[in-house]
Amino acid sequence: MTETYRLVIGGELTDAASGETFDSIDPSTGEAFAAVAKGGSEDADRAVRAARQAFDEGPWPKMKGRERAQYLLKVADLVKQNAGALAELEARDGGHTIRMAKGADIGMVISTFRVFAELAGREDDERPLPRSPASTNWMRHEPIGVCAAVTPWNFPIQMAAWKIAPAIAAGNTVVIKPASYTAITTIELGRLCQEAGIPEGVVNVLPGSGAAAGESLVASPMVDKVAFTGSTEVGRRIMQLASANVTKCTLELGGKSAAIVLDDVDLDYALDGTLWGVFFHNGQVCSAGTRLLVDRKIHDDFVAELAKQAGAIRTGPALDPASDAGPIVSKTQLETVERYVAIGREEGADVLAGGDRAMVEGHDGGFYYQPTILGGVRNEMKVAQEEIFGPVLVVIPFEDEADAVRIANDSIYGLAGGVWSGDNARAVRVAEQLRTGTVWINDWHMINPRYPFGGYKQSGLGREHGEIGFDEYREVKHIHVDLGGQARARHPWWDLTVPKRESPAAPGPEAAGSKPGG
């Protein structure tokens, strides 16, 4: 009998109003392993009302930041205590290799809650503004209100932490809708937030489809901010929905990040880094280095060695500690990857490694694909312009630095980029010319909740992480206090001819209700 995971609304685990559930498929086997309550429009409304009430009437937004910080630290501790079970769920639900789930996912969730606890605890809610002789002024940070968070399937528990932690640290309440392929660990994180004693209605989890639960949530007039991570296509729709109520929006969208390999590089280091940059989690990573730009002088040797090493990556079931790469998240996504590789072939690319489904013994129903490298690619090809979101690298040679920068920037996306070089000054010169929110030099995927992350161009709006990311969840209020009633004197042009009010007579002792002599 499979377990059923339920919605988290107003501090309670609850079924969907319709009573419907959907199956969660283990992509390593292709079989259902759990059921999830399927939230719809009515549930979205219920969840938003719970969050609204917790914001308008509950203690959370009024608490001191340092008090809220204690709750976030408690969540981090609970995640640590439950690390093994959460990692296993992430492996089964999303196909994360168990090594990655334990080593990367859970650690990132813990550090995200700890970093935002630290930011909440700074008590920088009020900051003085420059002095004026006639007034005193200060700036005050306040929570925005009810946040609607919508997340993708590729890093479910991490994405949930990236949304929940800053939102609640700043004093907001939140309703989060995870992607249907991978809803379970977000529900579990919501449950741990209740266990940590966070007041009811502050964190609500709403699994369900994008079309029903997602649209109702984002369009709700009771929502004050939308934080979305997902594809650029759905991001456009989110902006449209949010525009009806001019709801504030941050968007973390797709990418087609270029990794530039300069000719002065340490080859072994760059080969290893390139494989990590693109094949980590099978390329199902928004910031994956999916376009490899290599100096023509070293191109042929570099690419030949890269193809050899890619062929040695062990693809297998997510729960097997020997697997370097797990399955693709779903059958649909596996078919998308196949379709793009076929398009690449039609466009004239050479398949230098992979190019087919991977067969994993004893797991015939799983969704496995070989790490794939396409050579002979031109940047205008579809496989170089569109996000594939699978283990597919396209390789493009360049002539000189300027050519590399031109090709890298020739994309609708601007999420991340990177430079591999033995000369830091040269690498920085190239990095500064890339139109992307993050550039890694001799590294990749180094996302840290202390440093800003987000996209230029169609990769998004706003930033997550760090102080800048925290401020995306705070309103700014300017308070002005006049000192000495000179306001009118400061505006001599405001010379109204209206008769002035006569000064009332000074109250006598009787009027003041006091007796002579006290």
Ligand code: NAD
């Ligand atoms: P997606 O855009 O299909 O879905 C994302 C979420 O939006 C899901 O929860 C989905 O149910 C919901 N949704 C879909 N239609 C909706 C609608 N009309 N209204 C409201 N919600 C709706 O993305 P995905 O396939 O789950 O994830 C992959 C994408 O996410 C890739 O494009 C990837 O680059 C992007 N991503 C970006 C970042 C980043 O930080 N920039 C991080 C991870 C993933």
